[in-house]
Amino acid sequence: MxxxxxxxxxxxxxxxxxxxxxxxxxxxxxxxxxxxxxxxxxxxxxxxxxxxxxxxxxxxxxxxxxxxxxxxxxxxxxxxxxxxxxxxxxxxxxxxxxxxxxxxxxxxxxxxxxxxxxxxxxxxxxxxxxxxxxxxxxxxxxxxxxxxxxxxxxxxxxxxxxxxxxxxxxxxxxxxxxxxxxxxxxxxxxxxxxxxxxxxxxxxxxxxxxxxxxxxxxxxxxxxxxxxxxxxxxxxxxxxxxxxxxxxxxxxxxIGINQLKRLDKNNSIREKNFELFLKNLDSSKYYTDFCTTGSVNYAFVILLRNQDPELFQKLTNKLLDNAVEFRRGTAGGGNLARQPFVLKQLTDFDPSTLKNAEFIHQYGLYTGNYPDLSEDKILALCNLLNSI
Ligand SMILES: Cc1ncc(COP(=O)(O)O)c(C=O)c1O
The missing domain is CATH 3.40.640.10 (Type I PLP-dependent aspartate aminotransferase-like (Major domain))
Known part of the structure; x- marks a missing residue:
């Protein structure tokens, strides 16, 4: 676990x-x-x-x-x-x-x-x-x-x-x-x-x-x-x-004034965590070609390399079994153009025309990345993902 x-x-x-x-x-x-x-x-x-x-x-x-x-x-x-x-x-x-x-x-x-x-x-x-x-x-x-x-x-x-x-x-x-x-x-x-x-x-x-x-x-x-x-x-x-x-x-x-004092320090730990995560992820299974210049990620983005519903199902099961909390579809749950409050107003719009958003919706998720996440846990997460 x-x-x-x-x-x-x-x-x-x-x-x-x-x-x-x-x-x-x-x-x-x-x-x-x-x-x-x-x-x-x-x-x-x-x-x-x-x-x-x-x-x-x-x-x-x-x-x-x-x-x-x-x-x-x-x-x-x-x-x-x-x-x-x-x-x-x-x-x-x-x-x-x-x-x-x-x-x-x-x-x-x-x-x-x-x-x-x-x-x-x-x-x-x-x-x-x-x-x-x-x-x-x-x-x-x-x-x-x-x-x-x-x-x-x-x-x-x-x-x-x-x-x-x-x-x-x-x-x-x-x-x-x-x-x-x-x-x-x-x-x-x-x-x-x-x-x-x-x-x-x-x-x-x-x-x-x-x-x-x-x-x-x-x-x-x-x-x-x-x-x-x-x-x-x-x-x-x-x-x-x-x-x-x-x-x-x-x-x-x-609270904001106090937090701002440590934001930059925390962010540099997040950057190192994200680098370690990407470096150890199997790039044949997962997308690892992110442009990380200037990025500070509070999440590990996990995107399948190819369309594979079975692999995605196995992935979410494994994360659940190991108490790794995640959000499917990445930010906002994926393709927002699919949401009822949008389609009720944009009645002629076809959300499936947004090809990359659709892929991320189906085959993407994120897990947490924060300063007190240990190197061991990050490597254990990568091993788990690579083993699927
Ligand atoms: C991109 C983006 N915009 C706006 C918001 C809304 O922020 P809040 O939850 O503080 O209302 C969020 C929330 O997480 C967000 O991710």
């Missing part, structure tokens, strides 16, 4: 101690100075101007797609089939139409040429997910989107610390989203963050996070302009955009 849970020890005693110390000294519990401090530290770590801490990665997705609507209008958003449900539901919720583009096998991200082929005059943004720690960007994509004036939104919820061309993923697009759910590279228990260099985008994110209220803006000119446009409404209760309450708390921010 190998016994590898998906995640282990992501909230440690040090985090709990920091939280207890904070609770003994504060009388402010919801969004306040600690949230601001975490946002400032995160912006510095990522290399962006602004961050907005929210209560989940899905909320970050929702706000981002809403702000795209408010600033650029309703239209088509290019999305991946290998991502998370909220990458698509946020697009629908904001009134846009998702346009699916198939992914590469070597980084599980949308193919750059296919993205560029799908851009139309209706395209409002490309919403790219960096999947399970792999960088999903190419120079061609970044340059072409800039040239064509199409906003790039990066979902980095699964790839904290991944980089492209020496810069962190999440610092290339108009905005980016991260999740701090327990199972990710770092955690605030629940939580998410939106990052941007764009002042206007930032102000809108702040409004959306807090019911759509103008008083949440840090831009005094913006506040004055809106208040004078609606003199009959009270500035404390002037709801400019259709927001919700997606705030987080001081408690979650304290």
């Amino acid at each position: 190998i016994n590898i849970p998906l995640m282990n020890n992501n909230i440690i005693k040090e985090d709990v101690d920091a939280l207890i110390d904070f609770l003994k000294t504060t009388d402010r519990f919801t969004q306040g100075p600690k949230v601001q401090e975490f946002e400032d530290q995160w912006s510095e770590w990522l290399g962006v101007k602004h961050s907005v801490f929210v209560n989940s990665g899905a909320s970050a997705n929702f706000i981002t797609m809403s702000v795209i609507r408010d600033l650029y209008g309703i239209g088509e958003i290019i999305v991946p089939p290998i991502a998370w449900s909220s990458d698509i539901s946020s697009v629908f919720a904001a009134g846009h139409t998702p346009v699916f583009v198939d992914v590469n096998m070597n980084n599980l991200a949308m193919n750059d040429d296919t993205i560029l082929d799908h851009i139309t005059p209706k395209t409002k943004a490309v919403f790219l997910t960096h999947v399970l720690g792999f960088n999903g960007l190419t120079k061609k994509l970044v340059d072409e989107l800039q040239k064509r004036n199409i906003p790039l939104i990066e979902d980095v919820c699964e790839s904290h610390g991944a980089s492209f061309n020496g810069k962190k993923c999440g610092s290339f697009g108009l905005a980016s989203n991260f999740s701090f759910y327990y199972a990710h590279h770092m955690s605030t228990i629940e939580g998410g963050i939106i990052c941007t260099d764009d002042d206007r985008f930032y102000e809108y994110c702040r409004l959306y996070r807090s019911h759509g209220m103008i008083r949440e803006s840090t831009d005094e000119d913006m506040k004055k302009a809106v208040c004078s446009e609606y003199p009959q409404l009270r500035p404390e209760f002037l709801f400019v955009v259709p927001g919700y309450n997606m705030r987080s708390t001081e408690l979650n921010a304290v």
Whole structure:
């Protein structure tokens, strides 16, 4: 019995101690100075101007797609089939139409040429997910989107610390989203963050996070302009955009501040683990040609080399027998275009046209990769996989 849970020890005693110390000294519990401090530290770590801490990665997705609507209008958003449900539901919720583009096998991200082929005059943004720690960007994509004036939104919820061309993923697009759910590279228990260099985008994110209220803006000119446009409404209760309450708390921010201190160190262990895993995997049975440059994987991606339903069944049985926790289909359970909430809206779309996403859906899964996973366990996992 190998016994590898998906995640282990992501909230440690040090985090709990920091939280207890904070609770003994504060009388402010919801969004306040600690949230601001975490946002400032995160912006510095990522290399962006602004961050907005929210209560989940899905909320970050929702706000981002809403702000795209408010600033650029309703239209088509290019999305991946290998991502998370909220990458698509946020697009629908904001009134846009998702346009699916198939992914590469070597980084599980949308193919750059296919993205560029799908851009139309209706395209409002490309919403790219960096999947399970792999960088999903190419120079061609970044340059072409800039040239064509199409906003790039990066979902980095699964790839904290991944980089492209020496810069962190999440610092290339108009905005980016991260999740701090327990199972990710770092955690605030629940939580998410939106990052941007764009002042206007930032102000809108702040409004959306807090019911759509103008008083949440840090831009005094913006506040004055809106208040004078609606003199009959009270500035404390002037709801400019259709927001919700997606705030987080001081408690979650304290955990985030403490976790950020060890993120880089933990990530370098994850990188070594992933290398060891790939090196010892039988490449005749499993796909091992991943592009690992700049990647920081919190999961071991296991993809069959060839279509083989019998082998896949044996694989899942073996993992279950050995208490190795796994998720089939990789991120988001595989081809999201197959999900009922998508097909109910895109009634003419055939999800089987997304060939690589379909393969990953049928013959892919992932297991956990975290700092306290021992070398012995990684090698035992490889031996188990190779023996099937
Ligand atoms: C790519 C991606 N986007 C968004 C989310 C949503 O994040 P959360 O679980 O914090 O809502 C996830 C969740 O795991 C994810 O993997």
